Amino acid sequence: MIVLTSEKEIKQMLEACRISAEALKVAGEAVEPGVSTWEIDRIARKFIESKGATPTFLNYNGFPAAACISINDEVIHGIPSEKRILKDGDIVSIDLGAKINGYNGDNAATFACGDVSDEAKRLMDTTRESLYKAIEAAVPGGKIGDIAYAVQSYCEERGYGVVRDYTGHGIGKALHEDPSVPNFGTAGRGVRLLPGMTLAIEPMINQGTARVKVLPDGWTVKTLDGKLSAHFEHTVAVTKDGPVILTQI
Numbered sequence: 001m002i003v004l005t006s007e008k009e010i011k012q013m014l015e016a017c018r019i020s021a022e023a024l025k026v027a028g029e030a031v032e033p034g035v036s037t038w039e040i041d042r043i044a045r046k047f048i049e050s051k052g053a054t055p056t057f058l059n060y061n062g063f064p065a066a067a068c069i070s071i072n073d074e075v076i077h078g079i080p081s082e083k084r085i086l087k088d089g090d091i092v093s094i095d096l097g098a099k100i101n102g103y104n105g106d107n108a109a110t111f112a113c114g115d116v117s118d119e120a121k122r123l124m125d126t127t128r129e130s131l132y133k134a135i136e137a138a139v140p141g142g143k144i145g146d147i148a149y150a151v152q153s154y155c156e157e158r159g160y161g162v163v164r165d166y167t168g169h170g171i172g173k174a175l176h177e178d179p180s181v182p183n184f185g186t187a188g189r190g191v192r193l194l195p196g197m198t199l200a201i202e203p204m205i206n207q208g209t210a211r212v213k214v215l216p217d218g219w220t221v222k223t224l225d226g227k228l229s230a231h232f233e234h235t236v237a238v239t240k241d242g243p244v245i246l247t248q249i
């Protein structure tokens with residue numbers, strides 16, 4: 001079931017989204033060589049809690065932290081650990097959400113740790129840009145397939161693999177709602193976009209194969225070929241005036 005969110009409710013949801021965005025910014029600023037992913041998670045969690053919000057991911061389906069932190073060939077759902085120390089040249093994907101006023105925000109970005117390779121920069125730039133192409137397609141009267149096609153065409157034209165096994169999602173009172181928002185598909189197909197839909201759009205883009213595997217920890221998703229992966233996400237409202245990025249600060 002797709003829940004439509006009124007303009008008044010979107011204003012309530014905006015607080016969760018702004019806190020999520022600020023927490024992501026603070027977490028991203030902590031990315032540097034020598035820092036553990038556990039420390040970054042702690043910074044994000046403390047920030048969210050300091051705003052009176054709840055870290056949405058903590059204990060969600062048993063996830064043990066406030067942020068998913070995925071390094072290099074890890075795509076998503078990396079578990080923060082004191083043993084994971086960031087190194088110069090790593091790329092670090094941080095995904096986190098906050099809940100307040102009964103609503104959720106969700107966002108992600110990949111950050112450079114120190115000096116990263118030109119190949120890594122190109123992957124991150126392409127993934128970020130594909131997110132904005134997708135957001136441009138989130139207009140009333142369009143279809144979910146328009147969003148999917150925007151990501152897939154932009155990234156595949158540049159030689160990258162678009163992850164199929166995980167998708168974006170509706171978001172509101174629950175972290176994951178209908179509809180599913182894939183990053184691959186055909187323009188003009190799928191669910192019709194209506195004002196009041198609130199969507200987490202989140203391209204996960206691989207340097208090589210689109211194929212991924214889940215590690216024995218049951219969470220961490222890695223590229224099958226060990227090449228790099230990047231992930232950018234915003235929570236977006238479809239409004240009669242066009243897309244509004246709720247997690248933009």
Ligand code: MG
Nearest residue numbers: 106200202233
């Ligand atoms: Mg999400």
